[in-house]
Amino acid sequence: KITPTWWKEAVFYQIYPRSFMDGNGDGVGDLPGIISKLDYLKELGVDALWLSPIYDSPGDDNGYDIRDYQKIDSQFGTMEDFDLLLTELHARNMRLVMDLVVNHTSDEHHWFKEALKSSESTYRDYYFLRKEPNNWTSFFSGSAWNHYPEEDLWGLHLFSKKQMDLNWENPKLRQDIYQMIRWWLEKGVDGFRLDVINYISKETGLPDGDSFIGNLMGFTGIEHYFYGPKLHNHLQEIQKEAFTPYQAFSVGETPGIGMKMGKLLTDDSRGELNMMFSFDHLETSGHARFDQYEYDLNYYKSYIMDWMENFADTSWMSLFYDNHDNPRMLSKVDHTHTHRQELAKMLAMIQMTLKGTPFLYQGQELGMINKDFHEISNFRDVESINKYKELCEKMPKEEAFLQILAGSRDHARTPMQWSAKPGCGFSNAVPWIDSDGDELVCNAEIQMQDSESVLSFYRDLIALRRKTPALIYGDIEFTHKKRKDILIYTRYLEGETYLIICNLSNDEQKLPGNVPVSESLEGLESLSASADERKGLVLCNYPAKVMKSLRA
Ligand code: ISL
Incomplete structure (x- = not known):
């Protein structure tokens, strides 16, 4: 028997703030920009927003490298802008889910700066700072360790060189994190999407990774942290210390967590997460994101049959195709975009009628596609840039470029196409990243006036889902x-x-x-x-x- 809950009925919409709407004309999206589009989102039928990070950050990984958890990045606005956004959302009966990035902080976070200063610092143990590195590799190329000559120490970073992994074994660190979470919840935030939350518990002693697994996966060491020994304990503690008192919603980003472990993470009676994102459907079997291949939807069919029948019986599922870390699903399935409209509508139909909570990603409701990048200098993402360099050492430049083109996260980070105006109606200035270039034919303004558009189709379907219990709880x-x-x-x-x-x-x-x-x-x-x-x-x-x- 399913317990009715708001987040099971809701349609979520993910905003990547840099690329959604620029309110102050500097080419970068911001909070006032988002506020100016709330009526658009309300009309579409969106119930809750998930905002990618807007916290103070040097921006090495577009905000997933946080310098200060309790400050808004000046590029995005001020705390007053944030408070206004929250008020305006709640006034429209919409909810706000923030990104919680607590596997790592920026190397510019004061905890890390203090940790490096002295072995006496209470913060030294907040990170993994050791005399010797191990053989783990970073998701963004190369070793997962930086050397700090001042103290002759090595620091662990699973992601970029400026994203230092936090040591969740330290109880003081955990309390600092819970306090920060409660601070946001006090403000009235409705919940969190927990960034790579399944990576927070690392095996004691950080043993070397198996090279066979490393070669197979492309990352060495992953078996020692993707489902670490204390993961369940930590999640239960976060829930108890921070989420439960505020009835906060939680969805975990959990790459590599299969169905069995996913069930444990989301089983109501265990008090860990409400939902999680499984990524198993994003590439067909035998393929990885940077492979050049066409996605066969029959794979998706088998995936959803499996998960609907074997996961959705006890856990509630999240449903998504696009996010800020992946090329657009439309382009993966149909490289030539011959059936762009039809495919967009069909994916919408499936997403809005399966059993679970749909998460739309900005631009998906317009049928936005990958960008036809021509030069490596047009990419902005640290992962793409590092990977290109790494690949160029192994293969001709042209071949390396094609791989980046196939898998780059920048495909999803191009400006939201509001209108046919220069800058796509996203900005009066030159956007921080080039637009897809098809805003003349694909934009929100024309689609709003066209009852046959992808946007209208989404709006009608969302409205139908909302008034039809069979499509939600059936x-x-x-x-x-x-x-x-x-x-x-x-x-x-x-x-x-x-x-x-x-x-x-x-x-x-x-x-x-x-x-x-x-x-x-x-x-x-x-x-x-x-x-x-x-x-x-x-x-x-x-x-x-x-x-x-x-x-x-
Ligand atoms: O990078 C990966 C492997 O190539 C992914 O599986 C990765 O673990 C996943 O995409 C993590 O993403 C999240 O954390 C990153 C950040 O760059 C992403 O934008 C965020 O969604 C580090 O914070």
């Missing part, structure tokens, strides 16, 4: 499970049943018995169908007898 049942290229399922609750049929291929598909999808549905009340070339993107409320004929 059971889910798949049919034609082995059938390739077509995805069929029903959602049902208390006598109301919805049938969802999606064509996963570029060709027309027939249902068993050779009935074209469109014909078999004639006479049914179709609530949100899209007549398009792919044929068979349908959601309908239907009488039980149709289900029988489908099963036959």
